[in-house]
Amino acid sequence: MSLRKLGTKFLVVWSLVALGGCSHLSAKPLPPADSTTAEDPYLWLEEISSEKSLSAVRAWNQRTESALEARPLYPELTKEVSAIVLAKDRLPLIQLQEGLAYNFWQDEKSKRGLWRRTSLAEYQKETPAWELLLDVDELAKKENENWVWHGANCLPAPATRCLVHLSRGGSDAAVVREFDLATRDFVPQGFLVPEAKSEVGWYDENHLLIGTDWGADTLTTSGYPRQVRLWTRGQDLSQAKLLMEADKQDMKILGYSVFSPEGTKRFVYREKSFFSGELHALEPGDEPRLTKLPLPEDFQTQTSFDHWLLGSTLKDWTMNGKTYKAGSLLRVDLDHMNEPPTLLFEPTSRQALGRVIRTKSRLLVTIQDNVLTHLYSLDPKAAQWKLTPTRTPRDGVLSTQATPFMEESLVTVNTFLQPSTLLLLEHVGAEPVPIKRAPERFRANGLVSEQLEATSTDGTKIPYFVVHKKDMPLDGSNPTVLYGYGGFMLSQQPSYLGVPGKTWLERGGVFVIANIRGGGEFGPEWHRAALRENRQQSFDDFASVARDLITRKITSPRHLGIQGGSNGGLLVGTTFTQHPELFNAVVCQVPLLDMMRYHHLLAGASWMEEYGNPDDPKLRPSIRAYSPYQNLKKGVKYPEVFFTTSTKDDRVHPGHARKMAARMEEQGHPFFYYENIEGGHGGVANLEQRIKMSSLIWTYFDLQLR
Structure with missing residues (x-):
């Protein structure tokens, strides 16, 4: 699994539940009926x-x-x-990026939504002042399109470019357009990906790693891209350089970059099935080179820190005579891939590894214990990596958010009966400070x-x-x-x-x-x-x-x-x-x-x-x-x-x-x-x-x- 996919494969809420993976909605000829469906009188409803x-x-x-x-x-x-749904005092959920808090907001007036941002310090105020980046209602009216916001993927500062995903009517297929945070507008003659089930990520400011629908035989049987290409600014999309092609029966293929203070790592992930695939390191150059990493195909990558890769396997992994239990948190040395991994956490029968994310200098790990969540930290600069409990509540469910370019991190505390509380950790090990609490409903x-x-x-x-x-x-x-x-x-x-x-x-x-x-x-x-x-x-x-x-x-x-x-x-x-x-x-x-x-x-x-x-x-x-x-x-x-x-x-x-x-x-x-x-x-x-x-x-x- 790729780093960037963690936590985005599914969205699960009480009455709106999503299942990962889809293909374009266009009406296609019905597949041939098999022996079970030959007598199905309702195929026309497909x-x-x-x-x-x-x-x-x-x-x-x-x-x-x-x-x-x-x-x-x-x-x-x-x-x-x-x-409840239209309340103006709702907790504005944010994404952190280099000291800024990005939010997408909908209300009775802005039904399609506003993409906006503010500083982390300003966000902590009772009524923050927001900088409006994009009004989706205004855009839809101007372009006579039924736009639904599907998120944005931005380069780290000082770059100002983002890839904005817009769907017609809410389907997963989306149009991807380049946006400039400095001008707060779409980039004239910028990157533009036509409506499709695309996988698009930044390589650098002038190149994208892209998988999309290029026509005949470029999608898998699941409807996802089976080619990943390097697309250069100003180049026609059809001329993007092919880097790798997956089998038609694979789920999909995608390329992505991991930006951090230590530098940029680039990968291509060939997703053979929902929980298995091959991870390839992408080395830049005039002729980019792909190297398959010797990892089990069920290795689930969570994050990286410097030359370390952190993740777990879905089945027991035996290497050099040592067996690592499925679901354990493992550290892999990208510079010495033939060395066995280091065991950081092994779950009991009533535990499960949650998310692993990083701040600028630390790692945060959530562990489910009898379904509830506890939060731990790791110091990557220590001689021995050891899980240390954080001073956060232990009677609910904790979700975390951080970025490699900030020491600060956010922790959201959830229970059935108490509104969500947002805690700020100014640095790992600091006393958590409540900065926002959702109103009682x-x-x-x-x-x-x-x-x-x-x-x-x-x-x-x-x-x-x-x-x-x-x-x-x-x-x-x-x-x-x-x-x-x-x-x-x-x-x-x-x-x-x-x-x-x-x-x-x-x-x-x-x-x-x-x-x-x-x-x-x-x-x-x-x-x-x-x-x-x-x-x-x-x-x-x-x-x-x-x-x-x-x-x-x-x-x-x-x-x-x-x-x-x-x-x-x-x-x-x-x-x-x-x-x-x-x-x-x-x-x-x-x-x-x-x-x-x-x-x-x-x-x-x-x-x-x-x-x-x-x-x-x-x-x-x-x-x-x-x-x-x-x-x-x-x-x-x-x-x-x-x-x-x-x-x-x-x-x-x-x-x-x-x-x-x-x-x-x-x-x-x-x-x-x-x-x-x-x-x-x-x-x-x-x-x-x-x-x-x-x-x-x-x-x-x-x-x-x-």
């Missing part, structure tokens, strides 16, 4: 923008809107959600959170968090929402429940997060336990948590609902088809549901390391056994499911949700369905759409579970 497909979508949308928006609670929830008095355990089908203990009122009666009457993900080694950890707190907890609802296998709560083995032919284990874990909630009389099937998106949409889709008797509500968001065809749809081919290949005779039966679309049955009483998706989702094909809804309609099962025309894989493109989606979901849960 035609993303056909009038026939959109006509069905509009009818389902209208039916759902009419039913839920007519509920007396809907306008009340809309008002409450709006007050709901009444937390009388609420508690606790961590419980369920026993899964194989005897494994599955932890889960429950948030509820202290005086909650244990009589099975409590309306309860159980959230899960369970995939791609992503951990589900506490985070402030702003909207659910106001709309659900204040009204006596219970909120639950399950830490099932497939996630990364306890490292690579926790993830590996639910891979491919073992995927059913993730679903069994989730159902076991549901049963435990019922056994403890926290809730009952009449009052229990489940929610998940993306891979979590597959989770809840499978769980309700296998155990319809356990639930009375299901929110299934941007889901995978037809697992016999997922690898033919958009980025599906990139997830075969996770789910397996349905065309493999050895794996096909296990996938077929749980695939929700194939296992829906007429005559079974299912919960009245609420499917949500986005026409602009170019990661998980909206055809999954569409086809499942059509089959439920055919079999006479009632359901709700809402497809946002914009929004990409997050489901929404702006704050107004987020407000509507949240209001619909919590109105639905109230209708079904009270």
Whole structure:
């Protein structure tokens, strides 16, 4: 894994869940039907923008809107959600860069958003003065485009150039344009990458490392670039110099630079599959030279410091007779690659390595311990590198931010019931100073959170968090929402429940997060336990948590609902088809549901390391056994499911949700369905759409579970 990919492969939030990897949204011919889909009457719903497909979508949308928006609670929830989402006193999240704090801000007036910056000192004031860099609303109006901000990648100072990513309608495919921070405008005749699923990074101020769609045979089967090229300023994009080409069956290839005070390192990463690949050092010159680094293909690079590379492996690594446990933090000497790595941290069975980032002179390491997070530091100049605990809270989840060009770092503290607090560490080892605290959005008095355990089908203990009122009666009457993900080694950890707190907890609802296998709560083995032919284990874990909630009389099937998106949409889709008797509500968001065809749809081919290949005779039966679309049955009483998706989702094909809804309609099962025309894989493109989606979901849960 490349340095720059860490922490960006996924985005996971309570009601908007993203799955890494996608291809362009353009309507392509449908792939040939296999033996399972030859009789599928709903293949036409995979035609993303056909009038026939959109006509069905509009009818389902209208039916759902009419039913839920007519509920007396809907306008009340809309008002409450709006007050939170549009609040002017929201905590402005920032990115640090050379003493400056960059922020992207949206509100009622600036729906598409403002890209702005200020000094770190100014940011600490109650009302900072911001320097406006780009008004996306104004740009969209001027250019008559439906621009959605997708971030910026800037060169370190004193350079002033950035690469700004803009999406049409929220899809992952984006246009990349060069921006000058000094003039606060796009660079005339500057770098411009047409709309595509591109991988673009700076080589230096006059060159880019770029992978994009150059036409025939330049994309992998996952829809990502399979070529990385060096593009010189002023050169036609088609003439960019080819550096390396991946196989068509690889996931993708990308080039990137790591800038630091010690100098610049450049790499090319050939990503063979979601969790494996080859890392190549790129040495500059008239003829740039690539050298493959002798690392295991499952080595997950986190950061670098001087000539050291830090990361971990997903499986045990044996070198020179010594075995390093999977998930351990290792230090590799880039100048002496044949020497064995140095072990810096080895997790226990209930721990997992989190993030490793660097400041100008130190390294910061987060470690998950029974799902919660602790922060440690490392001194790279010391003779012996030793993890030293920092003086930060140890009862929540900590996330860190730093840059190699600053001693200061930021730590965000999260719990379910206390608003996020932002701490400043002026240098590693300093007393953390609270500089920002998000306002309270709901009444937390009388609420508690606790961590419980369920026993899964194989005897494994599955932890889960429950948030509820202290005086909650244990009589099975409590309306309860159980959230899960369970995939791609992503951990589900506490985070402030702003909207659910106001709309659900204040009204006596219970909120639950399950830490099932497939996630990364306890490292690579926790993830590996639910891979491919073992995927059913993730679903069994989730159902076991549901049963435990019922056994403890926290809730009952009449009052229990489940929610998940993306891979979590597959989770809840499978769980309700296998155990319809356990639930009375299901929110299934941007889901995978037809697992016999997922690898033919958009980025599906990139997830075969996770789910397996349905065309493999050895794996096909296990996938077929749980695939929700194939296992829906007429005559079974299912919960009245609420499917949500986005026409602009170019990661998980909206055809999954569409086809499942059509089959439920055919079999006479009632359901709700809402497809946002914009929004990409997050489901929404702006704050107004987020407000509507949240209001619909919590109105639905109230209708079904009270």
